[in-house]
Amino acid sequence: MSNLLVETREVLEDNNKTINDINWVGDGKYYFDVNEFLNIANVKYDNGYGAPEVAQDLLVVGDNWWLERHEYDGSEWWEYKEIPLKPNKKIELKALTVGQAKKLGFNVSIGWENLKRINNINEEDNLERTDK
Incomplete structure (x- = not known):
């Protein structure tokens, strides 16, 4: 079991970011306020093998970086991405x-x-x- 908010904070921290660095959360077509995300992200889910439980198109976006959901055989996690330098x-x-x-x-x-x-x-x- 994993907690989505805790997992999000840990990935941000691993990449020298905090919740305050988030500009918006959404799916690329729609967005919602960061506080809305924080209010409902404190939820446990099974991140083990099986079927992914967290919305697969969920994005957490900051300046020149973002978190996107990835999964393998149902095991799921955040991946941190940055715009590549030329x-x-x-x-x-x-x-x-x-x-x-x-x-x-x-x-x-x-x-x-x-x-x-x-x-x-x-x-x-x-x-x-x-x-x-």
Whole structure:
């Protein structure tokens, strides 16, 4: 068993945030006041395996960050997300799919690849380019 409010506070604390950092709560289409959330979030639920009990589209949103619900086989939890910072390394985009990479002759598997592998980026080559 877990308590939604306690769980929310713990995830916020783990990410150097507090309840005061929350701007709004909702689902992406609708929102409600943070105090409304706090008034009803002090509830126990079974976060173990089975069926998720907390609304799966529930969002807790602050400045440039948010909490979203995740689950695996019914076990559920908050995941903390932040807007990613733009990297300072640029790559030449050649492919976005394994199929495109194979047509270009790149050595890729049948799936589960990342942009670096799909675009045949060798980290050492990339380091050489940025060092020049």
